[in-house]
Amino acid sequence: MSDExxxxxxRVTKRFGNVVAVDDANLSIRRGEFFSLLGPSGCGKxxxxxxxxxxxxxxxxxxxxxxxRITDTxxxxxxxxxxxxxxxxxxxxxxxxxxxxxxRRARLKKTELAARVNDALAMIKLEGFGARRVDELSGGQxxxxxxxxxxxxxxxVLLLDEPLGALDKRLRESMQIELRQLQKSVGIxxxxxxxxxxxxxxxxxxxxxxxxxxxxxxxxxRLLYEEPNxxxxxxxxxxxxxxxxxxxxPDTVDAGPIGTVHAATADSPGGKTxxxxxxxxxxxxxxxxxxxxxxxxxxxxxLGERSHxxxxxxxxxxxxxxxxxxxEKIVAKGHSPGDTVYLSWADGAAVLLPCx
Amino acid sequence: xxxxxGRGGVGLLAYAIFYLGFLYVPVLFLPLFSFNDxxxxxxxxxxxxxxxxxxxxxxxxxxxxxxxxxEVGAITAVLSTILGLLAAKALTxxxxxxxxxxxxxxxLPLFIPDIVLGISILILLNTLGVPLSLIxxxxxxxxxxxxxxxxxxxxxxxxxxxxxxxxxLDLGExxxxxxxxxxxxxxxxxxxxxxxxxxIVSFDEFLIAYFLAGxxxxxxxxxxxxxxxxxxxxxVLALGALILVASTILVVIAEWVRSHGMKDRHKMVGA
Numbered sequence: 358m359s360d361e362x363x364x365x366x367x368r369v370t371k372r373f374g375n376v377v378a379v380d381d382a383n384l385s386i387r388r389g390e391f392f393s394l395l396g397p398s399g400c401g402k403x404x405x406x407x408x409x410x411x412x413x414x415x416x417x418x419x420x421x422x423x424x425x426r427i428t429d430t431x432x433x434x435x436x437x438x439x440x441x442x443x444x445x446x447x448x449x450x451x452x453x454x455x456x457x458x459x460x461r462r463a464r465l466k467k468t469e470l471a472a473r474v475n476d477a478l479a480m481i482k483l484e485g486f487g488a489r490r491v492d493e494l495s496g497g498q499x500x501x502x503x504x505x506x507x508x509x510x511x512x513x514v515l516l517l518d519e520p521l522g523a524l525d526k527r528l529r530e531s532m533q534i535e536l537r538q539l540q541k542s543v544g545i546x547x548x549x550x551x552x553x554x555x556x557x558x559x560x561x562x563x564x565x566x567x568x569x570x571x572x573x574x575x576x577x578x579r580l581l582y583e584e585p586n587x588x589x590x591x592x593x594x595x596x597x598x599x600x601x602x603x604x605x606x607p608d609t610v611d612a613g614p615i616g617t618v619h620a621a622t623a624d625s626p627g628g629k630t631x632x633x634x635x636x637x638x639x640x641x642x643x644x645x646x647x648x649x650x651x652x653x654x655x656x657x658x659x660l661g662e663r664s665h666x667x668x669x670x671x672x673x674x675x676x677x678x679x680x681x682x683x684x685e686k687i688v689a690k691g692h693s694p695g696d697t698v699y700l701s702w703a704d705g706a707a708v709l710l711p712c713x
Numbered sequence: 714x715x716x717x718x719g720r721g722g723v724g725l726l727a728y729a730i731f732y733l734g735f736l737y738v739p740v741l742f743l744p745l746f747s748f749n750d751x752x753x754x755x756x757x758x759x760x761x762x763x764x765x766x767x768x769x770x771x772x773x774x775x776x777x778x779x780x781x782x783x784e785v786g787a788i789t790a791v792l793s794t795i796l797g798l799l800a801a802k803a804l805t806x807x808x809x810x811x812x813x814x815x816x817x818x819x820x821l822p823l824f825i826p827d828i829v830l831g832i833s834i835l836i837l838l839n840t841l842g843v844p845l846s847l848i849x850x851x852x853x854x855x856x857x858x859x860x861x862x863x864x865x866x867x868x869x870x871x872x873x874x875x876x877x878x879x880x881x882l883d884l885g886e887x888x889x890x891x892x893x894x895x896x897x898x899x900x901x902x903x904x905x906x907x908x909x910x911x912x913i914v915s916f917d918e919f920l921i922a923y924f925l926a927g928x929x930x931x932x933x934x935x936x937x938x939x940x941x942x943x944x945x946x947x948x949v950l951a952l953g954a955l956i957l958v959a960s961t962i963l964v965v966i967a968e969w970v971r972s973h974g975m976k977d978r979h980k981m982v983g984a
Binding site for chain 1: 873877881883884886894899
C-alpha cells in the first residue's frame with residue numbers, strides 16, 4: 358500500500374433490485390487529500406460514500422483502507438467517521454454528550470474525555486456550548502457539532518455527505534474555507550460528496566465526476582475544467598460550447614462555422630470529433646480582427662464582475678455562449694443585443710472530446 | 714362577519730360541552746354511587762357510606778380477579794410492546810420484502826371480530842390439548858395487542874431520522890449499544906404509550922378472555938358474573954371508582970414523563 362491508494366475502490370458495483378446505483382467503480386484516494394465525489398443527484402455518489410462508511414455493501418467488488426480489506430466490515434469497526442447531510446445530531450443529548458458519543462466506548466478517564474471534547478469545541482469555535490441543548494443551535498452550529506463529533510474520534514478518513522447543502526449561501530461559502538483549512542490542519546483524508554461544482558472546484562485536491570453510477574473522470578479541479586475527458590464532464594462543470602468537428606490532420610480539426618481549430622488529437626484524419634470551447638476563452642471585439650468570426654449579439658446578462666453574451670453566428674442554429682470579465686467600468690458602453698461583434702480565441706483554447 | 718363567527722363559536726362551545734358531558738357524566742356516576750348508602754342505583758342519593766369499599770376489600774374472589782387482570786394486562790403489555798418494537802423497527806428501518814403485506818397481515822386481528830378470534834383460538838387449544846389458564850388469555854390478548862403496539866411504535870420511529878442510528882454505528886457502537894443509547898431513548902415516549910395502550914386493551918377485554926380463561930376469571934369476567942346479584946353491584950362500583958382514579962393518575966404520570974422526561978435529561982448531563 359502506498360499513500361497513492363490510501364482508500365482503494367476496486368471494481369465496485371452496487372445494485373438495488375434492478376437499479377445499478379454504482380457501476381464498476383475504480384478509484385484510488387490519496388492519504389491526506391481532500392477528495393470530492395461530484396455529480397448530479399442520483400449519480401451514485403452518496404451510495405459510494407455510504408459503501409465506504411459501511412451502511413451499504415457492494416454487490417460486487419472490494420474496498421480497502423490503508424491496504425486492509427473492509428468490504429464486509431460493519432460500520433462500527435471501520436476507521437472512518439461521517440458527517441451526515443441531516444447532521445444526525447442526537448436530539449436527546451446536549452452538545453457535550455453528542456461530541457463525546459464516540460469516546461464513551463474508549464473508557465477514557467473523565468478528565469481526558471472532557472479535555473478532548475473541550476478541544477473539539479475549541480476547534481469548531483463553540484467553547485462554552487457544552488451544556489447547550491441541540492435545538493438551541495443554529496444550522497451552522499449543528500453542522501460544526503457534527504464535524505466535531507466525527508473528528509474527535511480521530512478517524513483515518515472523514516466522510517462528508519453534502520454537509521453544506523442546508524446552509525445559506527454566505528454561511529456555506531465561509532464554511533467552505535473553514536472546512537478546507539480544518540482539513541489541512543488535521544491532515545485527515547476527507548471524502549466529500551457534493552452536487553455543487555463550484556464547491557467541489559474551490560475545495561478539493563482532486564474530484565471524481567460521476568454520472569449514472571459511473572466514474573467519468575478523476576482529476577484536479579484545474580485539469581477537470583480545462584481538460585475534461587468527455588462531453589458529460591465538460592457539460593457538467595461550468596458552461597461550454599460544443600461544435601461538431603472533422604479531423605483534417607493530427608493537429609487540425611475542421612469545426613464548421615467557426616473554421617479550423619488547432620489542437621492535438623489522436624483520431625486519424627477523416628474521423629469525427631467534438632470541439633469544446635469555454636465561454637470565457639472567447640474574446641468579443643466590436644471592430645474586425647484578423648481571423649475572427651463575425652456574429653450578432655442576441656442577448657446579454659450583466660452579472661457585475663462579468664457579463665454573459667449570447668451570440669449568433671452564420672451557419673449555426675444554436676447560439677454561442679460568451680462570457681467576458683468587466684475589467685473596465687462599463688456604464689454606458691458594452692455589447693448590446695443587435696450589435697455586430699467579432700469572436701476570436703487563442704490557439705489551444707479549444708478542447709477536443711470523443712463523440713458519443 | 715364577526716357576529717356570524719361569534720354565533721358559530723357559541724354553537725361550537727355548546728357542542729363541545731355537550732360532547733364532554735356525554736362522555737364523562739356517566740363515568741362520574743361510578744364514584745357517586747359507590748358512596749351511596751343503598752343497594753339500588755337510583756336517585757335520589759340515600760346517604761354517604763364507605764361500606765361498599767369495605768365489602769370490596771373483603772371480597773377475596775373479586776380481589777383475585779383484579780390481581781389476575783393486572784397480571785394478564787402487565788405481561789400482555791410487555792410482551793406485545795417487545796414484539797411490536799421489533800416489528801416496527803424492522804418495518805421502518807430495513808428493506809423488508811413484502812413489508813406492507815406483512816403489516817396488513819399482522820393488523821388483521823384488529824378487524825376480525827373478537828368473538829370469532831376467541832372461538833377459533835379455543836378450538837385450536839382444545840385440538841392441541843393445551844389447558845386453559847391465564848397463560849392462554851395472555852396469548853390471546855397479545856394477538857390483538859401487537860397491532861396496536863406496532864402502530865404506535867411505527868409512528869414514533871417514523872418521527873426520528875434514520876441516520877441517527879447510522880451515526881451511532883458510525884461512531885463505533887454496535888447494533889445492541891446503538892439500540893440502548895439512541896433508539897431506546899428516542900422511542901421511549903412511544904414505548905410508554907404502547908405499554909399503556911396495550912395494558913388498557915387487555916385489562917378491559919372480555920370476549921377473548923371469556924373463551925380462554927378456564928377457571929381463573931379476569932376482572933371483566935368476574936364483574937359479568939356478579940351482575941346477577943344486585944347486592945354485589947355497589948362493591949363493583951367501588952372497585953370501578955378506584956380503577957378510574959388509578960388510571961387517571963397513570964395517564965397524568967405518563968403525560969408528565971412524555972413532556973418533561975426529555976428536558977430533565979438535558980439538564981442533568983453535560984460538563
